[in-house]
Amino acid sequence: xxxxxxxxxxxxxxxxxxxxxxxxxxxxxxxxxxxxxxxxxxxxxxxxxxxxxxxxxxxxxxxxxxxxxxxxxxxxxxxxxxxxxxxxxxxxxxxxxxxxxxxxxxxxxxxxxxxxxxxxxxxxxxxxxxxxxxxxxxxxxxxxxxxxxxxxxxxxxxxxxxxxxxxxxxxxxxxxxxxxxxxxxxxxxxxxxxxxxxxxxxxxxxxxxxxxxxxxxxxxxxxxxxxxxxxxxxxxxxxxxxxxxx
Numbered sequence: 001x002x003x004x005x006x007x008x009x010x011x012x013x014x015x016x017x018x019x020x021x022x023x024x025x026x027x028x029x030x031x032x033x034x035x036x037x038x039x040x041x042x043x044x045x046x047x048x049x050x051x052x053x054x055x056x057x058x059x060x061x062x063x064x065x066x067x068x069x070x071x072x073x074x075x076x077x078x079x080x081x082x083x084x085x086x087x088x089x090x091x092x093x094x095x096x097x098x099x100x101x102x103x104x105x106x107x108x109x110x111x112x113x114x115x116x117x118x119x120x121x122x123x124x125x126x127x128x129x130x131x132x133x134x135x136x137x138x139x140x141x142x143x144x145x146x147x148x149x150x151x152x153x154x155x156x157x158x159x160x161x162x163x164x165x166x167x168x169x170x171x172x173x174x175x176x177x178x179x180x181x182x183x184x185x186x187x188x189x190x191x192x193x194x195x196x197x198x199x200x201x202x203x204x205x206x207x208x209x210x211x212x213x214x215x216x217x218x219x220x221x222x223x224x225x226x227x228x229x230x231x232x233x234x235x236x237x238x239x240x241x242x243x244x245x246x
Contacts, residue, residue: 001118002026004045006034014040017126021118021149031191033119040126042119044187053184055127057102057141058134066106066137076103079214079233079240080165088164093152093205094195097184098124098145100169100216105144106137112160116151117192125149152201155208166205169216170195170224198224206246215241 005018005025014035023033034041034052043052056062080088087108092101095113097120105111115121124147131141150158171189202224205213215224217239223229229241 002029003119004029004032006032011035011038013129014038014126017122020125021122023118023122031119031187033122039130040123042123042187042191044190050183050187053097053123053187055097055123057098057127057131058137062102063136065103069106074103074107075233075235075238075240076100077107079242080104080109080167081212082107082109088211089161090165090167091155091160091163091209092167092169093155093201094167094169095124095147096120096169096188098127100167101145104167105141108144110144112146112148112163114148114150114152114155116149118149119191120188121147121149153197153204155204162208162210164209164211166209166213167216168198168202168205168214168224170198170201172218173221202243203246206243209245211245213243213245215243217241 001022002024003026005023017040030044030046032043032045034043036052039054039056041052041054044050080090082088090104090109090111092111092113095101095115098113101111101113113124115124128145128147132138134141148158148160171192171194172185202213202215217223219234219237219239223241227243230244231242233240233242
């Protein structure tokens with residue numbers, strides 16, 4: 001994978017990540033990886049005013065969400081079916097920047113994230129490594145949240161146990177009536193493009209999950225499949241279509 005690389009501060013750990021994911025420098029790329037102090041960041045060279053993005057599980061936003069947690073108000077707890085003494089094993093098959101996977105791990109679930117795009121995977125691995133070293137969250141993050149770099153379409157062939165729940169959050173379709181998506185999603189959309197194999201991934205997931213398959217969608221979007229959605233959970237901005245396994 002070729003991308004424009006910027007070494008603002010030299011960091012041996014991150015240079016190892018770049019070699020691990022075979023990221024090569026290309027002056028003509030519109031996206032760039034910035035090695036900034038102790039983190040790997042992605043930014044849009046076509047819009048230099050737009051701030052870079054990174055995976056930061058120790059961010060103020062995550063810290064606030066964890067400190068102000070109320071189980072009855074946390075929709076992901078209901079979506080995956082967490083009970084008093086039951087915390088399902090979750091496979092997040094479209095990990096992205098790992099936001100929902102982190103929340104599920106905080107709630108008590110063991111979560112494996114799968115990410116196929118090498119640049120996004122590099123950002124995730126960098127965020128995990130920094131999170132594992134954190135004094136506040138590192139002890140439980142190491143136990144509950146892990147990354148597998150692969151294509152989720154290959155999940156039936158991977159040597160991982162069957163998950164209770166498979167969580168899918170594919171790239172949202174564009175909606176001209178809505179304002180632009182948040183900065184992170186704008187940059188990811190530019191990097192990854194559209195998802196054309198979502199329905200195929202859903203069908204494979206229904207063969208692998210033991211209890212349920214969750215598809216996160218914007219409220220304006222159609223379901224991924226023509227098959228019947230078994231039940232739906234909604235909040236103000238999102239809809240979670242829940243399917244039973246085959």
